[in-house]
Amino acid sequence: MGVGMAVSFWDIVAAVLLVGTGILVVRLQNAVRAAIALIANFLVIAAVYVGLEARFVAMIQIIVYGGAIVVLFLFVIMLLSAARANVGEDLLPGLQAPALIGALGLAAILIYALTHFQAPASPPPLQGGLPQVLGPLLYGPDRWLYALLAVGFLLLIATVAAVVLVEPERLTRSTEHPAHPSRGPQPSPQDEREVVGR
Amino acid sequence: MTAFSIRRVPKLGFVGLLGIAPAFAQASEASTDPLWMVGIKAFLVIFGLLTAFAYMTLIERRILARIQIRQGPNRVGPDGLLQPLADAIKSILKEDIVPRAADKLVFWLAPMISVTFAVLTFGLIPFGPKHAFFGFDPWVINLDVGILYIFAVSEIAVYGIFLAGWASNSKYSLLGSLRSSAALISYELGLGMSLLAPVVLVGSLNLQAIVEWQHTHGWLILYLLPAFALFVVSSMAEAARTPFDLPEAEQELVGGYNTEYSSIKWALFQMAEYIHLITASALIPTLFLGGWRMPGFLTAIPWIGGFFAWPYLWMFVKIALFLFFFIWVRGTFFRLRYDQLMRFGWGRLLPLALIWFLIVAAVVAFKLPLSILAWLSALSLIGFSIYVVLGAKPQAPRRTMRPGVGD
Numbered sequence: 001m002g003v004g005m006a007v008s009f010w011d012i013v014a015a016v017l018l019v020g021t022g023i024l025v026v027r028l029q030n031a032v033r034a035a036i037a038l039i040a041n042f043l044v045i046a047a048v049y050v051g052l053e054a055r056f057v058a059m060i061q062i063i064v065y066g067g068a069i070v071v072l073f074l075f076v077i078m079l080l081s082a083a084r085a086n087v088g089e090d091l092l093p094g095l096q097a098p099a100l101i102g103a104l105g106l107a108a109i110l111i112y113a114l115t116h117f118q119a120p121a122s123p124p125p126l127q128g129g130l131p132q133v134l135g136p137l138l139y140g141p142d143r144w145l146y147a148l149l150a151v152g153f154l155l156l157i158a159t160v161a162a163v164v165l166v167e168p169e170r171l172t173r174s175t176e177h178p179a180h181p182s183r184g185p186q187p188s189p190q191d192e193r194e195v196v197g198r
Numbered sequence: 199m200t201a202f203s204i205r206r207v208p209k210l211g212f213v214g215l216l217g218i219a220p221a222f223a224q225a226s227e228a229s230t231d232p233l234w235m236v237g238i239k240a241f242l243v244i245f246g247l248l249t250a251f252a253y254m255t256l257i258e259r260r261i262l263a264r265i266q267i268r269q270g271p272n273r274v275g276p277d278g279l280l281q282p283l284a285d286a287i288k289s290i291l292k293e294d295i296v297p298r299a300a301d302k303l304v305f306w307l308a309p310m311i312s313v314t315f316a317v318l319t320f321g322l323i324p325f326g327p328k329h330a331f332f333g334f335d336p337w338v339i340n341l342d343v344g345i346l347y348i349f350a351v352s353e354i355a356v357y358g359i360f361l362a363g364w365a366s367n368s369k370y371s372l373l374g375s376l377r378s379s380a381a382l383i384s385y386e387l388g389l390g391m392s393l394l395a396p397v398v399l400v401g402s403l404n405l406q407a408i409v410e411w412q413h414t415h416g417w418l419i420l421y422l423l424p425a426f427a428l429f430v431v432s433s434m435a436e437a438a439r440t441p442f443d444l445p446e447a448e449q450e451l452v453g454g455y456n457t458e459y460s461s462i463k464w465a466l467f468q469m470a471e472y473i474h475l476i477t478a479s480a481l482i483p484t485l486f487l488g489g490w491r492m493p494g495f496l497t498a499i500p501w502i503g504g505f506f507a508w509p510y511l512w513m514f515v516k517i518a519l520f521l522f523f524f525i526w527v528r529g530t531f532f533r534l535r536y537d538q539l540m541r542f543g544w545g546r547l548l549p550l551a552l553i554w555f556l557i558v559a560a561v562v563a564f565k566l567p568l569s570i571l572a573w574l575s576a577l578s579l580i581g582f583s584i585y586v587v588l589g590a591k592p593q594a595p596r597r598t599m600r601p602g603v604g605d
Contacts, residue, residue, distance in 0.1 A: 030301070032301070032304065032361070032364055032365075033301075033303070033304065036304070036307070036357075036361070039354070039357065043354075046350075055341070055342065055343045056343055056346070058343075059343050059346035059347055059349075059350050060346070062350035062351075062353070062354065063346065063349055063350045063353060066350070066353070066354060067350065067353030067354060067386075068353070068383070068386070070357075071353075071356070071357075071379055071382060071383060072383070074357075074360060074361075074364075074379060075376065075379045075380065075383070078360070078363075078364055078372060078375060078376055078379070079376060130342060130343070130403075131403070132401075
């Protein structure tokens, strides 16, 4: 907490829960249990947001991170390494020293930020951080509209790249045979099944 | 006054709430109930949901039996009315088996996650105007981000299902879990997109504000028929009801994610599923069918308009209608195949919801008259009918090709 800000009982509870679940995420040997700890961590973060009058961001935190992203994590853990979820071996052993340096650097930045933080005299009216307030801020033409569009475009490129990575031969076959540019990709067995299915 | 009111709270759950005299005078000031009253209302909601769950199992079995021309459970008590009690005693007293290879902690945690997060959403749904509940508000909590809250909690609730499947350490359970997580990713998008249409049109995420908007402008189903249809379908998928009940497909996966569960833990999963169903049946009318208000054309009739304007009554009527609709669908349709569900979620649900959302956003942004949306809704209904009629045609020759019928 910064200068001039009172630390309440619930701040301490939230801090203990956040750090505790964070340690669990890293230290638990079982990947699925670590994911459960991650959900708990996200829920506590959402509660902290609610305490900071940012209810919209809190709900987005649960929907996007607690819901969609951890669902994907669990899906991948169960699908790819269901048998290996419990081995608890360190898959990337060389990472501990760089991680320690990173953590110390982050701690230094946080300590600097907390000791030098000056609360604004009149905080901006958030009104619960509702979309009616956030929307014009984010999407106003003189604000962050173009930055958001650029980020969206980047994500679209990443999605297309993922499709290319997953099915390279389906997309590159027509370019490998310039003699037959009009010939599209061969129907895969999946496509034939679709036709039969109808 | 207040102590007297508490004593008068009926102990029969939701059915008892029908007897409460409505408060027609609406106070304009924003009221916040004291914390003890919120606690009592939360208890009433949970108690009512559990009672409703117990009797929904009976009602569903009786209605399905009627659809399939048989009797259904009718032995325990008069007309089988005590069947839920017998089921409860049975499921509590049965042996609770935990597989030796199961992850004990997660195995125990999963049904709890399911039920806890299933119960959390119902308290947001308004059952009447302000101060209609003995001078208090007829909802547990009134959130300005209500719809987002419902969406968030229902997403977390799914963790119960696929943690259960993983913790059981069984092939069938894991397959059920994987199906449920893959299905979740594919239809939640359509669900969220179809929810955005009423939010953008009304301009609020608050359920109370949406109900009030419908009181002045007319029911949202008139303007947003496609969003309504998509939302109903996605709600069925969310509650894992029969056309979409792949996570627990009995014929393929024994019981899916709950194969290894027995006794009260299994009953908790059933409880969560029915509570999701009840919540969806209350949420759909709140969003699209005027909420707790009675249908507008009935208010014009003097006697009926005055006497049957109880807010609770109309909410319960609408909930019952949708519960029956969901059971009816279960008795009518087949389960989708897995690839059909995927193609439906990504290929139909999401694009249609996205297109409709863009149309609604354009109407709101350019301040076009609302009647355009009503006309477009009617057009979409006509278009869908034409699609169904034309889509049914290719099956006609197949029918004549049966041996002994054609040629």
